[in-house]
Amino acid sequence: MRTIEMEIALMKHFKFLQNVIVPNVKWGMVLGGTPLHECDLLVLSKSNYATEIEIKVDKGDLLKDKAKSHNHKHPYIKFLYFAVPEKLKEVALNNIPERAGLLVVSKRLISNTYYDDYYIYHIDVVKPAIRNPKTQKWSFEDKNKLMRLGTMRIYNLKKKILKLYEKPI
Numbered sequence: 545m546r547t548i549e550m551e552i553a554l555m556k557h558f559k560f561l562q563n564v565i566v567p568n569v570k571w572g573m574v575l576g577g578t579p580l581h582e583c584d585l586l587v588l589s590k591s592n593y594a595t596e597i598e599i600k601v602d603k604g605d606l607l608k609d610k611a612k613s614h615n616h617k618h619p620y621i622k623f624l625y626f627a628v629p630e631k632l633k634e635v636a637l638n639n640i641p642e643r644a645g646l647l648v649v650s651k652r653l654i655s656n657t658y659y660d661d662y663y664i665y666h667i668d669v670v671k672p673a674i675r676n677p678k679t680q681k682w683s684f685e686d687k688n689k690l691m692r693l694g695t696m697r698i699y700n701l702k703k704k705i706l707k708l709y710e711k712p713i
Contacts, residue, residue: 545629547584550599550649553665554585554627557647558595564588564687566694573693575686581614585627588690592681595623595673597647603635610639620686622679633670645673 555565565587573580585597596616600606606628616624625645628636633648640646648668655661682690 545601545649545651547599547601549651549663549665550601550627550629551585553649553651553667554597554599554647556665557667558585558587558597562590564691564694566690567697569690569693573686573689575618575620575682576680578618578620580618580620581612581616586690588682588687592683592687593622593679594620594682595625596621597625597627598644599627600632600636601629603632606632606635607639615641616644617676619676619678619680620682622676623673624676625673627667637671643674643676644671645669646671 551567555567558565565585567585569580569583569586583596584599587595587597589595596618598609598616600609606626623645624641624643625647626636626640627647627649630648630650633646636646646669648670649665650668651663651665653661653663
């Protein structure tokens, strides 16, 4: 399974119509004087609390994550989840931080005689995340900064799509 498929499934699972969800938050977020580490997917709820989802699609990347010095800890992250395909479920259970939840993403091909075939995605909450009891709410300004980063992602994706349209067939 590809990362982009997992991102789409996770965005739906975490209700992108209700929450601010931004992929690939890598820079530009300093919260309470502490820079935010790289987050594969960051979900900011309507109540202004954040959930980080770390996406892993291969075993090597999952195991390498343990070496990160920040250990996915930040005072503005309330919950931490790792999301993996079914094949990494057991490896993840044995290697993610104790406080981290585990989400397993699977996909199923739906064959349709009238329309094109398509996939549906399912997310199984294998292990719930443990809430960070000292989590701080995001300020209005920080929420706006995150939304601005999300807008930049949309802009860059649309530029890439446009380049695909411009390629001769």
